[in-house]
Every structure is written in structure tokens, then in C-alpha cells.
Amino acid sequence: MGSYISAFIVGGIICVIGQLLMDGTKLTPAHVLVLFVTSGVILTALGIYEPVVKIGGAGATIPLPGFGYSLAKGAIEGVKKDGLLGAFIGGVQATSGGITAAVVFGYLMAILFNAKTKP
Amino acid sequence: MQKKKQTVQNKKYQQYVEKNSPKPDYFRNCIWAFLVGGLISTIGQFIHNQIEKRMGLSHLDATNATILVMIFIGALLTGIGVYDVIGKKAGAGSIVPITGFANSIVSPAMEFKREGFIFGVASKMFILAGPVLVYGITSSVIVGVIYYFIK
Amino acid sequence: MAIKRMGSQTVKLLNPPAIISASSIVGPKEGQGPLASYFDKILQDDMFGEDSWEKAESKMMKEAVRGAVDKVDLKIPDINYLLGGDLLNQLMSTSFAARDLQIPFYGLYGACSTMAEALGLAAMLVDGGFADRCIATTSSHFSSAERQFRFPLELGNQRALTSQWTVTGSGAALVANNNEGPYITHITTGKVIDYGIVDANNMGAAMAPAAADTIGRHFDDTSQLPEDYDLIITGDLGRYGRDIASDLLKTKGYEVVKNFTDCGIEIFDWKKQDTHAGGSGCGCSAVVFCGYLFKQLREMKLNKILLVSTGALFSPTSAQQGESIPCIAHAVTIESKKMN
Numbered sequence: 001m002g003s004y005i006s007a008f009i010v011g012g013i014i015c016v017i018g019q020l021l022m023d024g025t026k027l028t029p030a031h032v033l034v035l036f037v038t039s040g041v042i043l044t045a046l047g048i049y050e051p052v053v054k055i056g057g058a059g060a061t062i063p064l065p066g067f068g069y070s071l072a073k074g075a076i077e078g079v080k081k082d083g084l085l086g087a088f089i090g091g092v093q094a095t096s097g098g099i100t101a102a103v104v105f106g107y108l109m110a111i112l113f114n115a116k117t118k119p
Numbered sequence: 120m121q122k123k124k125q126t127v128q129n130k131k132y133q134q135y136v137e138k139n140s141p142k143p144d145y146f147r148n149c150i151w152a153f154l155v156g157g158l159i160s161t162i163g164q165f166i167h168n169q170i171e172k173r174m175g176l177s178h179l180d181a182t183n184a185t186i187l188v189m190i191f192i193g194a195l196l197t198g199i200g201v202y203d204v205i206g207k208k209a210g211a212g213s214i215v216p217i218t219g220f221a222n223s224i225v226s227p228a229m230e231f232k233r234e235g236f237i238f239g240v241a242s243k244m245f246i247l248a249g250p251v252l253v254y255g256i257t258s259s260v261i262v263g264v265i266y267y268f269i270k
Numbered sequence: 271m272a273i274k275r276m277g278s279q280t281v282k283l284l285n286p287p288a289i290i291s292a293s294s295i296v297g298p299k300e301g302q303g304p305l306a307s308y309f310d311k312i313l314q315d316d317m318f319g320e321d322s323w324e325k326a327e328s329k330m331m332k333e334a335v336r337g338a339v340d341k342v343d344l345k346i347p348d349i350n351y352l353l354g355g356d357l358l359n360q361l362m363s364t365s366f367a368a369r370d371l372q373i374p375f376y377g378l379y380g381a382c383s384t385m386a387e388a389l390g391l392a393a394m395l396v397d398g399g400f401a402d403r404c405i406a407t408t409s410s411h412f413s414s415a416e417r418q419f420r421f422p423l424e425l426g427n428q429r430a431l432t433s434q435w436t437v438t439g440s441g442a443a444l445v446a447n448n449n450e451g452p453y454i455t456h457i458t459t460g461k462v463i464d465y466g467i468v469d470a471n472n473m474g475a476a477m478a479p480a481a482a483d484t485i486g487r488h489f490d491d492t493s494q495l496p497e498d499y500d501l502i503i504t505g506d507l508g509r510y511g512r513d514i515a516s517d518l519l520k521t522k523g524y525e526v527v528k529n530f531t532d533c534g535i536e537i538f539d540w541k542k543q544d545t546h547a548g549g550s551g552c553g554c555s556a557v558v559f560c561g562y563l564f565k566q567l568r569e570m571k572l573n574k575i576l577l578v579s580t581g582a583l584f585s586p587t588s589a590q591q592g593e594s595i596p597c598i599a600h601a602v603t604i605e606s607k608k609m610n
Contacts, residue, residue: 003164003168004161004164004165007157007160007161007163007164008157008158008160008161009157010160011156011157011159011160011161011163011216012152012153012154012156012157012160012212013153014156014215015152015153015155015156015157015211015212015214015215015216016149016152016153016156016211017211018152018156018210018211018214018215019148019149019151019152019210019211019212020145020149021211022210022211022214022428023143023145023148023210024145026469028427029211029214029219029223029247029421029425029427030223030247030250030251032211032214032215033214033215033219033220033223033247033248033250033251034250034251034254036215037251037254037255037258038254038255038258040255041255041258041259041262042258042262044262045262045265045266056160057164057167058160058161058163058164058166058167058182058185059157059160059161059163059164061163061182061185061186062159062160062163062185062186062189062216062217062218063156063160063215063216063217064215064216064217064219064220064251066186066217067186067217067220067251067255068255068258068259070182070183071255071256071258071259072258072259072262072263074259075259075260075262075263075266076262076263076266078263079263079266079267079270080270083267084264084267086263086267087260087262087263087264087266087267088260088263090259090263091255091256091259091260091263092256097183097184097186097187098183098186098187098190098217099252101186101187101190101191102190102194102220102221102224102248103224103244105190105191105194105195105221105225106194106221106224106225106228106244107228107240107241107244108194109194109195109197109198109225109228109229110198110225110228110229110232110240110244111240112198113198113199113200113229114229114232115226115229115230115232115422115423115424116200116423116424117316117323117412117413117423118203118412118416118423125466126466128465129465129466130466132465132466132467132479133465133466133467135514136467136472136475136514139510139513139514140431140432140472140475140510141431141432141510142431143430143431148428197424197426200424202424202426203423203424203425203426203427205426206425206426206427206428207426207428207429209426210428213426214426214427219426222424222425222426223425225424226421226422226423226424226425226426227422227425229422229424230417230422230423230424231417231422233321233322247425
């Protein structure tokens with residue numbers, strides 16, 4: 001049960017930061033997504049995001065900084081294993097499932113459904 | 120983007136507009152973002168726990184499988200036209216989770232179907248998600264390279 | 271000075287042309303708004319039986335033009351000129367409608383100011399003796415405008431409080447030298463005004479200075495006062511833009527409060543319909559004029575109005591390059607009786 005509560009709180013807080021950025025500045029959702037992925041990468045590199053993932057579980061990996069976390073972690077692991085080449089392989093390798101799923105499911109849904117006007 | 124020289128009149132007007140524009144309801148928006156973002160994360164945690172328990176996957180594999188499932192859910196909800204309704208209330212609560220990333224891929228892909236399957240669906244798919252991949256992947260490579268040199 | 275000119279930006283039509291007929295067609299959401307009973311046709315489905323929103327918009331315009339012509343038992347070949355425009359790239363809806371209608375065509379782009387621009391030019395053509403009958407028409411469509419200027423429809427984003435809702439609809443007015451009013455008596459052509467607003471979600475604030483400039487100029491040129499009008503109605507400033515425009519007019523020495531409103535405010539119930547600042551788009555002032563205002567003038571419930579359609583002349587490219595939004599407003603005086 002504890003894992004659910006901490007996921008809820010950590011995930012919620014990350015989203016609130018995003019909301020404050022969108023309301024307080026002129027940033028669009030696209031800016032916020034880019035900012036969050038990049039900060040996920042940087043925070044992981046600095047060793048700050050790892051503890052957040054330990055506490056928050058899915059609350060830290062489901063929001064977009066979690067995508068940055070996987071990328072950065074993959075790149076670092078890659079370097080450990082394959083040297084410099086690993087920096088180029090590791091990140092995408094670690095996130096390949098998510099990227100492929102987004103492309104394939106995205107394409108599939110676009111074929112199956114049509115956009116409707118806003119109510 | 121260079122800042123052009125503004126006349127005094129323009130500056131005054133912009134300040135006036137800034138002062139008189141309606142301000143978003145920060146408190147209510149943040150509550151919504153917190154609740155919906157927290158809920159999506161909790162659903163993710165539930166899926167994660169189930170996958171780990173039932174399929175006997177390692178923690179990391181279970182995390183990746185969870186992201187797959189969440190992307191599928193986000194894509195499906197976009198397809199059936201529900202995600203934009205959630206997003207109207209939840210704001211960042213449904214934009215920031217990975218389901219929002221799926222939404223940013225499916226929504227333009229669906230919308231530009233009439234422009235064809237190559238230049239419409241397949242190319243417009245990345246108008247919002249493309250930048251995320253570009254900056255995410257590039258920064259991770261930079262991190263990897265720096266790590267290589269300071270290791 | 272040319273005999274029909276007054277002041278710096280206004281013309282007086284010596285033989286005021288009449289608007290002999292007007293027709294309007296709107297989408298489902300506008301059909302739930304406070305002006306619903308004034309529109310000629312309300313669509314149940316915003317695709318209008320077509321396979322794209324752009325084609326649906328074009329079809330609405332065709333229907334509106336045919337409607338205006340049919341109402342006075344005329345035929346399409348009786349029309350000398352079609353003047354019109356819309357918001358889409360290269361005037362897609364209007365060009366496609368003009369292709370099917372086969373009326374000699376002048377395509378106009380004034381963004382959301384196009385309706386007053388078209389009405390003014392049609393009146394000048396008729397008054398100048400160059401035409402017997404002209405159609406002035408514009409259209410806009412929420413879904414086609416949204417995908418061109420903003421985000422995909424299914425994207426889960428939040429709309430800014432100052433943002434406006436593009437009206438789905440088209441209106442057409444038939445201008446002719448005839449004896450049955452209302453009549454177009456004065457036209458004030460606006461200048462492009464830019465106070466440096468860059469936020470495309472706050473069009474009201476961007477366009478308000480242009481509206482105030484044109485309205486103030488109109489009063490200066492014609493030596494009239496706001497009280498001379500039953501109604502001064504802007505195109506699509508929305509709630510916040512209307513307040514700014516009335517403040518700006520006060521600094522010019524004109525008090526417009528009671529008889530000053532905006533088509534974008536009138537067309538939706540912003541509280542119930544969640545349209546934030548109000549309606550916008552080329553179709554906004556077109557349907558409010560051709561639906562509501564025209565009937566009020568015909569029935570003499572309004573005797574003299576100033577229609578001031580307002581347009582934001584930005585493009586998605588200029589917005590992305592961080593340019594500010596140039597704006598324009600055109601004013602047309604419409605009176606129910608001929609005053610000579």
C-alpha cells in the first residue's frame with residue numbers, strides 16, 4: 001500500500017511543478033515536455049533523480065522526467081559496458097520499448113480513429 | 120528571436136494589458152494537476168506491481184513493461200476522444216505523465232490523416248513528440264560522453 | 271479631395287447601397303448560443319456531410335451565398351461580384367466556394383476583419399456604378415482554424431483564459447442599389463496598428479488598439495459622437511478586448527459604454543459554453559451581422575449601427591518567429607433608413 005501512496009504523491013508533485021510552469025510562464029505543453037525530459041536526464045546524471053525513483057516508484061518513472069532518467073541511466077550503463085560507443089547506444093536501448101510503443105500504438109490509433117471537434 | 124526596440128507607448132500598453140489580463144486560478148489548477156497526475160502514477164504503480172508479481176520480471180523490465188502499457192492506455196484514450204477532455208481539467212496532470220507523451224503523438228497523427236499517410240499521419244506524428252526525443256536523446260548522449268571522460 | 275471622401279480615412283456613399291438580403295449558417299455550438307433563433311441554418315454536424323473540415327467550411331459559404339440570393343428570388347448569374355475571404359491558407363474555403371459558384375471573384379484577406387472589408391468594398395462598387403449586385407461573404411470553422419493556428423484537437427492542453435473560440439459559420443450579405451434598406455452610408459478603412467502584443471492567445475488585447483483607432487477616426491472624420499449610434503459593435507475583441515477598447519476610446523475623448531458591444535461576446539454564453547473570452551474568426555461578425563443585426567435593422571429595432579470587424583494579421587510563421595501581431599479594424603455604418 002505504501003508504494004501506491006508514495007507514487008501518488010511523487011507523481012502528483014511532479015505534475016504540479018509542470019502546472020505552475022504552464023500557468024506562471026508562457027510555456028506551452030510542448031516546452032514543458034522538452035524541459036522535463038531534459039531535466040530528467042540532467043538530474044539523473046547528477047545523481048538526484050535516482051533517490052526520487054527509489055521513493056516514488058512509478059510516481060517518478062511514469063512522468064516524463066522518468067523518460068529522461070531511463071535515457072541517462074542507459075547512456076551511463078552503456079559507457080560502463082561499451083565505452084564511448086555506449087553513450088550513443090545505451091540511452092535509446094534502455095528506452096527502445098517506450099519509443100517503439102509510442103510510434104506503433106500512435107500509428108495504430110491514428111488509423112483506427114478519427115479526430116473529433118472539441119465539445 | 121531578437122527583441123525589437125519598443126516605443127514608450129507600446130511598453131505602457133503591454134504593461135496595462137498584463138495588469139488587466141485575467142490570472143489563472145493557480146490553486147485549483149494545481150489541485151487538479153496533483154490529483155490526476157498522482158492517480159495516473161498510482162495506476163502505473165499498480166500495473167508495475169502486478170507485472171512484477173505475476174510475470175516474474177525483474178524490477179527494471181517491469182518498469183519498461185509498465186511504460187508500454189501506459190503508452191497504450193494514453194494512445195487509446197486519445198483515439199476514443201477522452202484524453203483531451205481529461206486534459207482540459209487536469210492540465211499538466213495529464214500532460215506530464217508518459218500517457219501525455221502518447222497523447223502528443225496520437226492527436227496530430229489522427230488529425231492529419233486527410234493529408235495522407237506519409238506527409239499527414241507519419242510526419243505530423245512528431246510535431247510535438249519530436250522535440251522531446253531530440254532533446255532527451257541528445258542530452259543523454261552528452262551525459263554519457265561526459266561520464267566516459269570523468270569516469 | 272474626391273467628393274465622396276470625408277476626413278482622412280472615411281468615405282460617404284452619396285447614393286447609399288442597400289443590403290437587400292442576408293443569410294447565415296452556423297455550427298452546432300453556435301446553434302446552442304443566445305443568438306440561435308436568428309440564424310437561417312444550424313448544422314447538427316460540423317462536417318456538413320463532407321470528408322474534411324475545410325470542405326465543410328467551403329460548403330457553408332456556398333450555402334450562405336445561395337441562401338442570400340434565393341431569398342430575394344435572384345439567380346447566381348445576377349450577381350456581379352463575389353467579395354469574400356476566410357482564415358485558411360490561400361483562402362481555401364472562399365476560393366473553392368467561388369470555383370463552384372462561378373461569380374466574378376475578388377478574394378480578400380483581412381483575417382477576422384474581412385466581413386466589414388467585404389461589405390465596404392461591395393458598397394463602393396455599387397455606389398460607384400460598377401455593379402448592380404455584389405455579395406460580401408466570409409466563413410470560419412473552429413476545427414479548420416484550430417489545426418492551422420493552434421494545436422491538434424485531441425491534444426489534452428488547457429486553453430488560456432484570454433483565448434477565444436473560433437466561430438463555425440458563414441454569413442453572406444447581398445449589396446445592391448435598391449430601395450429597400452438597411453443602407454450602408456459610411457465606410458472607414460482602418461490602418462494596420464501594432465502595439466507589440468505577441469501573445470496569440472490574447473487577440474482581444476492585440477486587436478483593441480486597432481478597433482479604438484478606427485472607431486475614433488470614424489467619429490473624427492464624420493463629426494459624430496458615440497450617442498449618434500444605437501449600437502457600436504466590434505467583430506471579435508472578446509470580453510477583455512472590449513473593455514480595453516472602451517478604455518482606449520476614453521483616452522481619445524469618446525465615451526462608449528452602453529451602446530458598445532462585440533459580436534464575439536454576443537454569439538456565445540461564455541459561462542455556460544466555456545468559450546473563455548468569447549467567439550472569434552471571420553465567421554463571427556459575419557453570422558452575427560447577417561443573422562442578428564440585419565434582422566434588427568430590417569425590423570427597425572436598431573436604426574443606426576457601426577459594425578467594426580477586427581482582424582489579427584498574424585500567421586503561424588510570424589508567431590513562431592516571435593513577431594508581434596499587426597491588427598486592423600474596418601468600420602461600416604449601416605442605417606435602417608436613408609437619410610439625405
